[in-house]
Each structure stands twice: as C-alpha cells, then as structure tokens.
Amino acid sequence: MIDFERVTVTYDGASVPTLCDASFSVPEGELCLVVGSTGSGKSTLLGAVNGLVPRFTGGVLAGRVTVAGRDTARFHPRDLADIVGVVAQDPLAGFVTDTVAEELAYCMEQLAVPPSAMRKRVEEIVDVLGLADLRDRALAELSGGQQQRVAIGSVLAAQPSVLVLDEPTSALDPTAAEDVLAAITRLVHDLGLTVLMAEHRLERVVHYADSMLVLDGTGSVTHGPVAAMLADSPVAPPVVELGRLAGWEPLPSSVRDARRRAPELRERLAGRPVPGRGGARRVAHRADRSTGHAALSARGIVVRYGDLVAVAGVDLSLDAGSITALMGRNGSGKSSLLWALQGSGPRDAGAVDVAGADPGLLDPRGARAHVALVPQTPSDLLYLDSVAEECAQADRESGVPAGRTAELLGRLAPGIAPTCHPRDLSEGQKLTLVLAIQIAPSPPVVLLDEPTRGLDYGAKRRLADVLDGLAAQGRSIMIATHDVEFVARVADRVVLVAEGAVVADGPCEDVVVSSPAFAPQVAKILRPDPYLTVDQVAASLEGIGEVR
Amino acid sequence: MTADPIAPPLRGSSSVASTERGTPPERTSSNRASTSHATTWLPRNLHPIAWWIWALGLVVAASRTTNPFLLLAIVAAAGLVVMRRRGTAPWAKAFRWYLLFGVIIVVIRVATRGLLGGGAMGGAHVWFTLPRVPLPRWAAGITLGGPVSGEAVVAAACDGLRLATIIVCIGAANALANPKRALRVLPGALEELGVAVVISITVAPQLVAGVQRVRRARRLRGGADRGFRVLRSITLPVLHDALERSLALAAAMDSRGYGRRSVTSPTTRRLTVALLLGGLAALCVGVFGLLGGGTAPAVTTPAILAGVTCCAAGLWTGSRRVRRTAYAPDPWDVPESLVVLAGVVCAAVFVVAGGSIHGMQFGVATLRWPTLPLVPLVAVALAATPAVTAPRPPVRRVRASDPRGRSGDVAPIGATA
Structure with missing residues (x-):
C-alpha cells in the first residue's frame, strides 16, 4: 500500500540527509508503528507519505514514494486526499471550520461527495467515534481528546485507505489517550485501514501494532514485525525492558503477555527487599523528610476564570528535597495551580509561603527567586539568537555573577554549543536550557508544567537524572504530568487533582498503584509486589546475584 | 439530531443492506424538500x-x-x-x-x-x-x-x-x-486566496492569545527590562509561532483536499489564462481612464465592461476545474x-x-x-x-451528557455506498 523506494530526504542547509536510502513497503491493512528518538526523522517519513515533504517543508526528496500506486512526485497532497488521511500532533492547528459537524464534513466537501451521502457519513462517524453529543459544539471548546477524535473523524469521513498519525496522543491524559487509541484500533480492525503511526510513549500502542519501522537516528530505516524489531530497538516500553531483563523469549509486547510470564519473575524476587527508586537520593531524602521541613506551603488556593473554578481551595505543602508529581485529567486545574503557586498567575484566594515570603505579593524578579516555573511551552521564554546570549541575559535578569547560567547548563546538559540558536535545539535541550535559566537565582522550589511532552525515552531519562540531582541539593520539585512511567521513575509523592480539588495525596507507591489508569506497566505486571520501575527490578535481581 | 430530518444511524448489517438498496437517501432528500418552506423563518444563520x-x-x-x-x-x-x-x-x-x-x-x-x-x-x-x-x-x-x-x-x-x-x-x-x-x-479558481483568508481568520485570534501567553512567560523570567527589548522578546516567539501555525494550517488544508482539481484539457487552461489576463488589461485601461479623466468616456466604459466580463468568464472556466460540494448549504x-x-x-x-x-x-x-x-x-x-x-440566529444546543462523549454502542462504518 505504501512503498518507499530508496528515499533520501535532505533539508535545505542540512549537511546530512534526514532520511537516507529508505526502502520498505507497508502492506494493506497493517498497523505500522514508526519508532525513533526525537529528531530521527519520524515526522519527515510520515510527511513524505502524502507528499507534504518536501512540498510544504522544502528540501529535496530523492527516490520514489508511492501510495496505492500513485507517485507523490506527480500527485499533490490534495490529490491524494481521497487515499491518505493525515492527523497531526496538535489537532487544533489543523482545524479549518468552527463546529464539529462542519469539520467532519470538510474533507468530503473538498472531495465533492454528494450532500446526501455526506450527511449519512457524518452521522456514522459521529457514532463510531462517540461524538454524537458534541455535533453542534465549537471546536475550540472541546477537550484535547475530543479534538483529536474529531480530527481523526474528519479524515476518516472521506474514507481513505491509509491513515497517517503523527503522535496523536502526545497532548492527552492517559484516559483520553486510551480513548483515541481504542478508536483507532477499532477502525483498523473494522475497516482494514492501513495505519502509519508515530508515538513516543510506546507502552500505549505497541501491543496494537503489526509491524514497526525503526529509525535509528542516522537516517536509515528498518521495517519488520513487532516482536523482532523490539528485541534491539533503541527505544522500548517498560514491558519490553522488563522482558529483556528477565530473559523472556519471545519478548512480551503487552501487559497481558507479560503478566502470564510474571509468576516466575515474582518468585525470583520473593523475599528480597524492594530497593528505592532513584538510588542514593532516596535514602538521604527519607531522613530529610522526617524533619518535616516544608519548602513551600500553600493554604486555600482558589483560581477562578469568571464562573469557572479552576482551583478550588487547595492546601499543599512541598518538602525540601522531594519530587512531587501533580497528576489529573486535562483541564483539572494542574497548570492553574502551578501558576498560582509561582505567583505570576491569577490567584483569587489563599496564601503561599516560601521561606517566609508570598511569591504572589513579590515583583516578578522576587517571585522567581523563590519559585521557578518552567511552563508548558518552554520556548516562550527564549527569544535571543544564541544559547550564550540567553545565558548571559539570564545572569543579568537574576542578578547572579556572569557565567552562572552557562555553568549550570553545562552541568545539566553537557555538550550544547553556546553559538547554537535556541530554536535549533531539540525539545529536551530547550527544556534544559529554560530550566537552567529559571534556576539561576537558586530558588528553593522548582515547578515544571508537562516537562516530558515530546521527549523520547533517552531525553526523559536524562531529565529524571537532572531532577534527581536538583532534589538532592535540597530543592523541592513539583511536576505536572500525564506520564505515568516518568512519575514512577522520579516522584516520591503523587498529588492527584480533579475539578480543581485534591482527590488523592500520598507516596507514589500507594497512589499510583491503587489506580488502574495511573499504574505504570511494571506495577501492573508484578502486582501485588510494590515494584514500579524496571530499574528497581534490576537492582533487586542484582542483589540476588550478590547473595548467590 | 432532532432538528435534522435524516435517516437514523446505521446499526448492523440488515440496515446496511437496506441502505444499499437506496431507501434512506431518497427519504432524506424528500423530507428536506417538504420541510424547506417551514424552516424559512425558523432560527437559522442568514446567508x-x-x-x-x-x-x-x-x-x-x-x-x-x-x-x-x-x-x-x-x-x-x-x-x-x-x-x-x-x-x-x-x-x-x-x-x-x-x-x-x-x-x-x-x-x-x-x-x-x-x-x-x-x-x-x-x-x-x-x-x-x-x-x-x-x-x-x-x-x-x-x-x-x-x-x-x-x-x-x-x-x-x-x-x-x-x-x-x-x-x-x-x-x-x-x-x-x-x-x-x-x-x-x-x-474555486481563487483557492489560494481562500487559504490566505482562512489562515488569517484562524491565526489572528491565536496571535492575540500567543501575545498573552508569551507575556505571562516573560514574567516568569523576571521581565525587568523595558522598551525595545521587551517588544522583541514578545514579538519574536509569537511571530515564530504564528508562522508555524500558518504553515501547519495550510498543510492541513492541502492534505485534506482543499483546492483539488479535476483533470482539464490544456485548451481550457489556456483559455482561462487568456481570459483573465485580457480582462485585467482591459480593467487597467478602464480604471486609468476613470481616474485620469483624460480618456474619452467612449473608451472608459466599454473597457471596464469588457474587463469585468472577461474576468468573470475566466473565473468561471477556472472554477469548473475545482469541484466541491456543501455539507450544509446556506x-x-x-x-x-x-x-x-x-x-x-x-x-x-x-x-x-x-x-x-x-x-x-x-x-x-x-x-x-x-x-x-x-x-x-x-x-x-x-x-x-x-x-x-431576518431570522434569529440559532441557539446552540447544550446537552447534559458525559463530557467526554463516549457512547456505549458503536456501529461499524464503511456502510456508505
């Protein structure tokens, strides 16, 4: 169905091609996962399927891409619209009309589908994707998951035979992501669509996939069945890593597969003490926590936007040297709470105390010396032409000796060239740069809003190490995130919010494991043993080896 | 669904078979025809x-x-x-x-x-x-x-x-x-213009939201300096963002078939170009006469008429290449x-x-x-x-329902003819 013949894509001004001599063929009716770390060319590959690359991105494409026999060199994306449906990462960025029904019909209108057939198909799509009650709603009012389902519905209504999805769930909370993925897989099974999907969080999708395209970062592409590709893929979900660790053959791709193998592993782990997550810091921190030194304490925080109560009276205290995860569905008030705690966002009632001062009453400069916040889109803070200039500017803004920020950055993320333009950095590097800028005045509290968005496994691991290091210095860290596996890796404590109020607050082990939606894969596999991460299992197994 | 007189959603294979025999679409259109006079004064959007x-x-x-x-x-x-x-x-x-x-x-x-x-x-x-x-x-x-x-x-x-x-x-x-x-x-011949208008309508409000977002983010950094620096620190990320969004929207419109053309003969295409160029030239002569005042009205008026006619004809032949239908025509x-x-x-x-x-x-x-x-x-x-x-504008229906709108029963699609 999709055939790449010796495809090489080189962007303008790039010295090395993004895709290099890629040849593969995805047969009809297959769900193929595109896997690779950030910047390895996933989006380029997906864009090349319907000719958006190079027509909308610039650059040169050598070789041949054919979809259902049509060569993308001769056919425009619009002339392939009846065959290929494309769903982008941010659904809101691709919406053309204003309401759900109009958006669902848009593609069909362009394909000149007769009006009677169009109305019927809209009704069907609305039922399949569970959008019936939303038909007249404005697109901007929908939640992220609903928007993504509308985006998928609007291309499906045109009845394409190929569906291309570029990280469709990256902005969604775990439940909404499950919704979208369930809709996609049901469609694949009902209609026999050929699906090409890129996704960072493999643990969500790998068990639905038939085959995988692995991009190793050098531009080369390998295509093969899931089990075979997973064995030596550079990125792998925790279930696969656990399988590799336990030496299971063939590797499990779903929690269900692994759970059937788990009794043997649980037996090997039986009687061993469960090691702490994050190693040495945990031990030091446990002692610290017993002193009960709160870096930040907030009482009765209320944030309202008109009649909408975003945060409804939250009491919170963050211990020095601890990492707290703030979890909850999209729109549950996580971001509003972070901004209110930092002092830059609106706060209608309540008080915050950081080292004897309320950051909400201080000027911006004073507030950031008490609480640092890394917002959801870190690049909003960057506006100069090079990393060095940004660092120098940060030194001046925060009144610290020159070179302090650059030195911090060097410690957090070695190897970023100072002459590099901030826009050219990878998502992970941008995040680290902004983090370095924000912690330059040594604030005791650091807040991060959705830091793992768009990060691959490697970047997440580095971020976890950075956060561990900051916490070990005695800083108190809170991250708002949907990423369960990341929370399992770094967090000591989880605060779960719903509709602006705290519904659960406790040690990571208790909160995360007690909820099926928020449990990490390892916890699901090894239940009732309280393991959360593969590293814990590895440490425990090493312990066994020592005893023997 | 109550307002739209349309066939019930299809469930299961029996209704699919009946669709293919073609009953529901006929019923749909006849219903609409018979109710069209009744809806004239109902709340709706005027053309x-x-x-x-x-x-x-x-x-x-x-x-x-x-x-x-x-x-x-x-x-x-x-x-x-x-x-x-x-x-x-x-x-x-x-x-x-x-x-x-x-x-x-x-x-x-x-x-x-x-x-x-x-x-x-x-x-x-x-x-x-x-x-x-x-x-x-x-x-x-x-x-x-x-x-x-x-x-x-x-x-x-x-x-x-x-x-x-x-x-x-x-x-x-x-x-x-x-x-x-x-x-x-x-x-249809002016589809590029359409892309530009849609982008400006969509991106302009986002631009305003972007300015607010970046200003808020600037405060996080301390934002102590004033003047040109602040302007630059706000406009640069916002414009960059707007540019990216514009490109993304244009790409999304294209990949969803906007501006698709059916195959046309080279003669038609040449005719379109000739008509448009000729029409524009005639219009230029006419406008020059109108504004300059030196040219005789005997030249000005026919030139403008001819220009308008040629342009209209060119747009018409050009638009025939683009075929579109309307989901809910006004x-x-x-x-x-x-x-x-x-x-x-x-x-x-x-x-x-x-x-x-x-x-x-x-x-x-x-x-x-x-x-x-x-x-x-x-x-x-x-x-x-x-x-x-004029009829009143429609009031948007607000229904109490599961906010995520997950419906329990789902039907297979692909039943459409």
Missing part, C-alpha cells in the same frame, strides 16, 4: 452574502452624504440590526471594537484637521487661537496651529463621521456573517431577498437623491444646524428592517 450586500448598501449610502444626522442614523440602523440578529460566535462580539475604532477616527480627524490645521481653513466663528508653529519654507502650504474656527472643527467632525460610519457598516457585516461561510462562495430564501432589498434600496435612494434633495450635503460655511431630509431618513429606516425580517 452571509445577503449580510454583505446589505452592509455594502449602507456603505454606499454613507459615502453619499455628509449630513451628520443621516450618518448617525445609518450607524444606529447598523447597530440595531447587529444587536438583534448577531449570533454567539467570537467574531460577533467584535462589533464594539469597530464602534470604538469609529470614535477614534472622528477624534483623530478633528484633532489633526480641525485644531492643528484649522488655520488654513478660515471661517468666521473663531473659537480660540492656537500658537502657530513656524515651519520651514519647504513645508509651504502646511500650517500648524493658528485660529481654530467652529467651521473647521465641524467640517472635520462630519468628514470623520462619514469614514467612521463606513467602518461601522463593514463591522456590522463582519459581526453578522460567518467569514468562513462567506468564503464558500469564493470562485439556502437563499425570502428573508435573504428582503435583507438584500433593504440595503440596495437604501443605497439607491442616497445615490439618486444625492444631488437633488436638499440637506444631503451639509454646508458648514454658515455653521447652522443641519436639516434632516425626510426621504433619505425613510430609506435608512428601511435599511434597519433586517432587525425584524
């Missing part, structure tokens, strides 16, 4: 083109008079219709910004022409005298300061009011008509005709009466109260009738 013709009629009327009472009457008519017939969409709320813009125009006009440059106007009723600013010789003809006469101020105010009225009329059309639906009537019914009639008749009265009826042009030479001519006033009143004759 956007009707609103635009009505508003342009008011613009023509406003451009033909300087009588402040008539101009204010036109503003009142436009405002009344907007208040009564606008929907709840974001663009509908923008009307007050147009009103504010109008006020600013009048103020600037009075300040620059009436007060500062008033000395050049002369006039018998001098209110007070501003110190005259001496200007170098090369600025001869321009005066700053001097005596400020009542005549100059009133003339400037009336002039500004006329421009403000035109702006308010355009704002009324913007508030009443959904710009994206208006775009549908754009000839019907043209009695209310649409009434709204258009109101605007056109008003414009016609002002154009015809412009020279003949006393009081249309407000003479400031004597600084008297302007008169209020009856016939144009009746025409303006007619222009306000859409406040009653």
Whole structure:
C-alpha cells in the first residue's frame, strides 16, 4: 500500500540527509508503528507519505514514494486526499471550520461527495467515534481528546485507505489517550485501514501494532514485525525492558503477555527487599523528610476564570528535597495551580509561603527567586539568537555573577554549543536550557508544567537524572504530568487533582498503584509486589546475584 | 439530531443492506424538500452574502452624504440590526471594537484637521487661537496651529463621521456573517486566496492569545527590562509561532483536499489564462481612464465592461476545474431577498437623491444646524428592517451528557455506498 523506494530526504542547509536510502513497503491493512528518538526523522517519513515533504517543508526528496500506486512526485497532497488521511500532533492547528459537524464534513466537501451521502457519513462517524453529543459544539471548546477524535473523524469521513498519525496522543491524559487509541484500533480492525503511526510513549500502542519501522537516528530505516524489531530497538516500553531483563523469549509486547510470564519473575524476587527508586537520593531524602521541613506551603488556593473554578481551595505543602508529581485529567486545574503557586498567575484566594515570603505579593524578579516555573511551552521564554546570549541575559535578569547560567547548563546538559540558536535545539535541550535559566537565582522550589511532552525515552531519562540531582541539593520539585512511567521513575509523592480539588495525596507507591489508569506497566505486571520501575527490578535481581 | 430530518444511524448489517438498496437517501432528500418552506423563518444563520450586500448598501449610502444626522442614523440602523440578529460566535462580539475604532477616527480627524490645521481653513466663528508653529519654507502650504474656527472643527467632525460610519457598516457585516461561510462562495479558481483568508481568520485570534501567553512567560523570567527589548522578546516567539501555525494550517488544508482539481484539457487552461489576463488589461485601461479623466468616456466604459466580463468568464472556466460540494448549504430564501432589498434600496435612494434633495450635503460655511431630509431618513429606516425580517440566529444546543462523549454502542462504518 505504501512503498518507499530508496528515499533520501535532505533539508535545505542540512549537511546530512534526514532520511537516507529508505526502502520498505507497508502492506494493506497493517498497523505500522514508526519508532525513533526525537529528531530521527519520524515526522519527515510520515510527511513524505502524502507528499507534504518536501512540498510544504522544502528540501529535496530523492527516490520514489508511492501510495496505492500513485507517485507523490506527480500527485499533490490534495490529490491524494481521497487515499491518505493525515492527523497531526496538535489537532487544533489543523482545524479549518468552527463546529464539529462542519469539520467532519470538510474533507468530503473538498472531495465533492454528494450532500446526501455526506450527511449519512457524518452521522456514522459521529457514532463510531462517540461524538454524537458534541455535533453542534465549537471546536475550540472541546477537550484535547475530543479534538483529536474529531480530527481523526474528519479524515476518516472521506474514507481513505491509509491513515497517517503523527503522535496523536502526545497532548492527552492517559484516559483520553486510551480513548483515541481504542478508536483507532477499532477502525483498523473494522475497516482494514492501513495505519502509519508515530508515538513516543510506546507502552500505549505497541501491543496494537503489526509491524514497526525503526529509525535509528542516522537516517536509515528498518521495517519488520513487532516482536523482532523490539528485541534491539533503541527505544522500548517498560514491558519490553522488563522482558529483556528477565530473559523472556519471545519478548512480551503487552501487559497481558507479560503478566502470564510474571509468576516466575515474582518468585525470583520473593523475599528480597524492594530497593528505592532513584538510588542514593532516596535514602538521604527519607531522613530529610522526617524533619518535616516544608519548602513551600500553600493554604486555600482558589483560581477562578469568571464562573469557572479552576482551583478550588487547595492546601499543599512541598518538602525540601522531594519530587512531587501533580497528576489529573486535562483541564483539572494542574497548570492553574502551578501558576498560582509561582505567583505570576491569577490567584483569587489563599496564601503561599516560601521561606517566609508570598511569591504572589513579590515583583516578578522576587517571585522567581523563590519559585521557578518552567511552563508548558518552554520556548516562550527564549527569544535571543544564541544559547550564550540567553545565558548571559539570564545572569543579568537574576542578578547572579556572569557565567552562572552557562555553568549550570553545562552541568545539566553537557555538550550544547553556546553559538547554537535556541530554536535549533531539540525539545529536551530547550527544556534544559529554560530550566537552567529559571534556576539561576537558586530558588528553593522548582515547578515544571508537562516537562516530558515530546521527549523520547533517552531525553526523559536524562531529565529524571537532572531532577534527581536538583532534589538532592535540597530543592523541592513539583511536576505536572500525564506520564505515568516518568512519575514512577522520579516522584516520591503523587498529588492527584480533579475539578480543581485534591482527590488523592500520598507516596507514589500507594497512589499510583491503587489506580488502574495511573499504574505504570511494571506495577501492573508484578502486582501485588510494590515494584514500579524496571530499574528497581534490576537492582533487586542484582542483589540476588550478590547473595548467590 | 432532532432538528435534522435524516435517516437514523446505521446499526448492523440488515440496515446496511437496506441502505444499499437506496431507501434512506431518497427519504432524506424528500423530507428536506417538504420541510424547506417551514424552516424559512425558523432560527437559522442568514446567508452571509445577503449580510454583505446589505452592509455594502449602507456603505454606499454613507459615502453619499455628509449630513451628520443621516450618518448617525445609518450607524444606529447598523447597530440595531447587529444587536438583534448577531449570533454567539467570537467574531460577533467584535462589533464594539469597530464602534470604538469609529470614535477614534472622528477624534483623530478633528484633532489633526480641525485644531492643528484649522488655520488654513478660515471661517468666521473663531473659537480660540492656537500658537502657530513656524515651519520651514519647504513645508509651504502646511500650517500648524493658528485660529481654530467652529467651521473647521465641524467640517472635520462630519468628514470623520462619514469614514467612521463606513467602518461601522463593514463591522456590522463582519459581526453578522460567518467569514468562513462567506468564503464558500469564493470562485474555486481563487483557492489560494481562500487559504490566505482562512489562515488569517484562524491565526489572528491565536496571535492575540500567543501575545498573552508569551507575556505571562516573560514574567516568569523576571521581565525587568523595558522598551525595545521587551517588544522583541514578545514579538519574536509569537511571530515564530504564528508562522508555524500558518504553515501547519495550510498543510492541513492541502492534505485534506482543499483546492483539488479535476483533470482539464490544456485548451481550457489556456483559455482561462487568456481570459483573465485580457480582462485585467482591459480593467487597467478602464480604471486609468476613470481616474485620469483624460480618456474619452467612449473608451472608459466599454473597457471596464469588457474587463469585468472577461474576468468573470475566466473565473468561471477556472472554477469548473475545482469541484466541491456543501455539507450544509446556506439556502437563499425570502428573508435573504428582503435583507438584500433593504440595503440596495437604501443605497439607491442616497445615490439618486444625492444631488437633488436638499440637506444631503451639509454646508458648514454658515455653521447652522443641519436639516434632516425626510426621504433619505425613510430609506435608512428601511435599511434597519433586517432587525425584524431576518431570522434569529440559532441557539446552540447544550446537552447534559458525559463530557467526554463516549457512547456505549458503536456501529461499524464503511456502510456508505
């Protein structure tokens, strides 16, 4: 169905091609996962399927891409619209009309589908994707998951035979992501669509996939069945890593597969003490926590936007040297709470105390010396032409000796060239740069809003190490995130919010494991043993080896 | 679903079979045909083109008079219709910004022409005298300061009011008509223009939101410095963002089939190009004649007519290549005709009466109260009738339901013929 013949894509001004001599063929009716770390060319590959690359991105494409026999060199994306449906990462960025029904019909209108057939198909799509009650709603009012389902519905209504999805769930909370993925897989099974999907969080999708395209970062592409590709893929979900660790053959791709193998592993782990997550810091921190030194304490925080109560009276205290995860569905008030705690966002009632001062009453400069916040889109803070200039500017803004920020950055993320333009950095590097800028005045509290968005496994691991290091210095860290596996890796404590109020607050082990939606894969596999991460299992197994 | 007389959603294979025999589509269309008269006056969106013709009629009327009472009457008519017939969409709320813009125009006009440059106007009723600013010789003809006469101020105010009225009329059309639906009537040959308009309509509000977001983020960094630096630190990320969004939207529109062309013969394509180029050339000659005034009217009028005809024909042949259908086409019914009639008749009265009826042009030479001519006033009143004759905008249905809208029962798709 999709055939790449010796495809090489080189962007303008790039010295090395993004895709290099890629040849593969995805047969009809297959769900193929595109896997690779950030910047390895996933989006380029997906864009090349319907000719958006190079027509909308610039650059040169050598070789041949054919979809259902049509060569993308001769056919425009619009002339392939009846065959290929494309769903982008941010659904809101691709919406053309204003309401759900109009958006669902848009593609069909362009394909000149007769009006009677169009109305019927809209009704069907609305039922399949569970959008019936939303038909007249404005697109901007929908939640992220609903928007993504509308985006998928609007291309499906045109009845394409190929569906291309570029990280469709990256902005969604775990439940909404499950919704979208369930809709996609049901469609694949009902209609026999050929699906090409890129996704960072493999643990969500790998068990639905038939085959995988692995991009190793050098531009080369390998295509093969899931089990075979997973064995030596550079990125792998925790279930696969656990399988590799336990030496299971063939590797499990779903929690269900692994759970059937788990009794043997649980037996090997039986009687061993469960090691702490994050190693040495945990031990030091446990002692610290017993002193009960709160870096930040907030009482009765209320944030309202008109009649909408975003945060409804939250009491919170963050211990020095601890990492707290703030979890909850999209729109549950996580971001509003972070901004209110930092002092830059609106706060209608309540008080915050950081080292004897309320950051909400201080000027911006004073507030950031008490609480640092890394917002959801870190690049909003960057506006100069090079990393060095940004660092120098940060030194001046925060009144610290020159070179302090650059030195911090060097410690957090070695190897970023100072002459590099901030826009050219990878998502992970941008995040680290902004983090370095924000912690330059040594604030005791650091807040991060959705830091793992768009990060691959490697970047997440580095971020976890950075956060561990900051916490070990005695800083108190809170991250708002949907990423369960990341929370399992770094967090000591989880605060779960719903509709602006705290519904659960406790040690990571208790909160995360007690909820099926928020449990990490390892916890699901090894239940009732309280393991959360593969590293814990590895440490425990090493312990066994020592005893023997 | 209650409002749309359509077939129930398909469930299971038996209903699929019946679809393929073709019963539900027929029933659907016949139902719609029989109910179309019943829906004429129900709450619905009026055809956007009707609103635009009505508003342009008011613009023509406003451009033909300087009588402040008539101009204010036109503003009142436009405002009344907007208040009564606008929907709840974001663009509908923008009307007050147009009103504010109008006020600013009048103020600037009075300040620059009436007060500062008033000395050049002369006039018998001098209110007070501003110190005259001496200007170098090369600025001869321009005066700053001097005596400020009542005549100059009133003339400037009336002039500004006329421009403000035109702006308010355009704002009324913007508030009443959904710009994206208006775009549908754009000839298919102009699809690139369509992309540009959709992008600007979509990205402009995002630009505003982007400025707010980046300003908020700037405060996180301390944001202590002022002036050009702050401007740069805000505009750069925002513009970068807007550019990326524009590209993403253009790519999304393209990959969803916008501007698809059916295969056409090279002859048709050449014909289209020839017609458009010829038409534009003729139009240029015509406009040059019209503005320059040196060319004989015998050349000007035919040139313009020929140009318009050729361009229309070119657009028509070009548009035949693009095939589109409409999901919920806007019907043209009695209310649409009434709204258009109101605007056109008003414009016609002002154009015809412009020279003949006393009081249309407000003479400031004597600084008297302007008169209020009856016939144009009746025409303006007619222009306000859409406040009653146009159907009410639809109220959006709000249903109590699971906010995530996950429905329990789902049907396989692909049953469509």
